[in-house]
Amino acid sequence: MKKKFWSTLFASTMLVGTLAGCSGGGGESASGSEEEKDTNASEEAVTIKFHTHGNESSYNWEKTISAFEEEHPNIDVDLVILSEKGDTQEATQKLDLAAASGEQLDVLMFSDPASYAQRVALGMVAPIDEFIEEDGYTLSKEYKVDTKIDDSYYALPGKFNPWYVLMNKNHLDEAGLEVPTDWTWDEFMEYAKKLTTADHYGTYFHGPQGGGWMEFMKLALASEEDNTEFVKADGTSNFDSPLFKKTLEMRAQMELEDKSSVPYTDIISQKLHYRNQFFGQDASTILIGSWMNTELGGTDQFPLDFNVAVAPYPKNEAGAEGGYTPVTTDFMSVAANSEHKKEAYQFIRWYTTEGQIVQGKNVPSWNGVSDDELGSIIDGILAGTATPDKVDRESLVSVLKNAKSSKIIPPVAYQAELYKVVNEEYEKLILGEQDIDATLKATQERAQEIIDNNQ
Incomplete structure (x- = not known):
């Protein structure tokens, strides 16, 4: 797999190099002089390259990096924005090309577990265990997101975007329902029934579609601490999990019964979107990621004409710990070929701790953020919306404070094939072409064949 990936990447790099050969410039490395090499992380000035998908408007880099350089005058951070529009796919492609062409790489930012895990497997990313040990902290206690892969750490987590349930507070009031602070999937289903009227549905699920948005096929799985993916960490199928069956049963009951x-x-034929469904009040609730924080109070495109509350991701059993939910973060890594690994680590450690507070754009994964600091960050985020007073701040803070990330399971190389199978078999179920048992049997058999073929 590794050989095939780099062969393809090399071919792409040669093509780009041919097209860019006459353009001039852009190819100079800022690797610095020999005395800058990071053997003892000396106090002599070094320049580290930071490659990121994040643009200035979303990440406030100028202010953030200036604050770091002020605290660390011997380290200059050369920011390389890989996509001005924040396109993570474009950014990942450009990062791979930079790696294949031998450009200086020091700090790498990945936007999702798949990109992170794959580049670890390809040897692009350095382990940072020794630095963590020197600093004397336990990552799983220091941060809300555990980034361990194969018993080593290759990244520190930046922002913390857990999934939650957005709720139309006006609809709740009309139905005589309270904002849930701790609830199960059964209770979620009951809420959806009670919220459904002639004018709107109780909830809206944005997936699966086109082999994507598969979070909506892992509803019950994602409420657990471990084994939340379709393939377990040991490479065996997870489609025989009763929680996968529970997800199918919930989806079928809520829509068909x-x-x-x-x-x-309607979702497929009308190409519906969760923002229109929620802000247009066609659905009383939506399960979605907390990247929506910046829009909760409404925007010019989606003005808010009602009050919004936030509920935690439901759990499977009433007595369960709860708080587990799908989470997105930025994986901040040190490049394997960096000549300044110590300085690169110093930057990612600072950025994922106090740097998150300086940046003020996202809720941090760092557990060292105080309640007051978290509240200030959230207030700042909401202040950027059109009508922040319409958001139930207390419910939002509570959910973000108590959410937890499940253990990372590195994605398999054939993940897209599995997603296609799940999508196709689910469609047969929801369109009435087969029942739950037939769906499970077909999914398990087709998935196992894919797994066997990739052993």
């Missing part, structure tokens, strides 16, 4: 969720046929 309770009529409390927007029909799948």
Whole structure:
């Protein structure tokens, strides 16, 4: 797999090099002089390259990096924004090309577990265990997101975007329902039924579609601490999990029996989107990631005409610990070929701790953030929306404070094939072509064949 990836990447690099050969410039490395090499992390000035998908408007880099350089005058950070529009796919492609062409790489930012795990497997990323040990902290206690892969750490987590349930508070009031602070999937289903009227559905599920948005096929799985993916860490299938079956049963009951969720046929045929469904009040609740924090109070494109509350991701059993939810973060890594690994680590450690507070754009994964600091960050985020007073701040803070990330399971190389199978078999179920048992049997058999073929 590794050989095939780099062969493809090399071919792409040669093509780009041919096209860019006459353009001039852009190819100079800022690797610095020999005395800058990072054997003892000396106090002599070094320059580290920071490659990121994040643009200035989303990440406030100028202010953030200036604050770091003020605290660390011997380290200059050369920012390389890989996509001005924040396109993570474009950024990842450009990063791979930079690696293949031998450009200086020091700090790398990955936007999702798949990109992170794959580059670790390809040897692009350095382990940082020795630095963590020197600093004397336990990553799983220091941060809300555990980034361990194969018993080593290759990244520190930046922002913390857990999934939650956005709720139309006006609809809750009309139905005589309280904002949940701790609830199960069964209670979620009951809420959706009670919230459904002639004018709107109780909830809206944005996936699966086109082999994507597969979070909506892992609903019950994602409420657990471990084994939340379709393939377990040991490479065996997880489609025999009762929680996968539970997810299928919930989706089928809510759409086909309770009529409390927007029909799948409408989602696909009308190309519906979760923002329109929620802000247009066509659905009382949506399960979605907390990247929506910046829009909760409404925007010019989606003005808010009602009050919004936030509920935690539901758990499977009433007595369960709860708080586990799908989480997105930025994986901050040190490049394997960096000549300044110590300085690169110093930057990612600072950035994922006090740097998150300086940046003020996202809720941090760092557990060292005080309640007051968290509240200030959230207030700052909401202040950027059109009508922040319409957001139930207390419920939002509570959910973000108590959410937890499940253990990372590195994605398999054939993940897209599995997603396609799940999507196809789910469609047969929800369109009435087969029942739950037939769906499970077909999914398990087709998935196992894919797994066997990739051993």
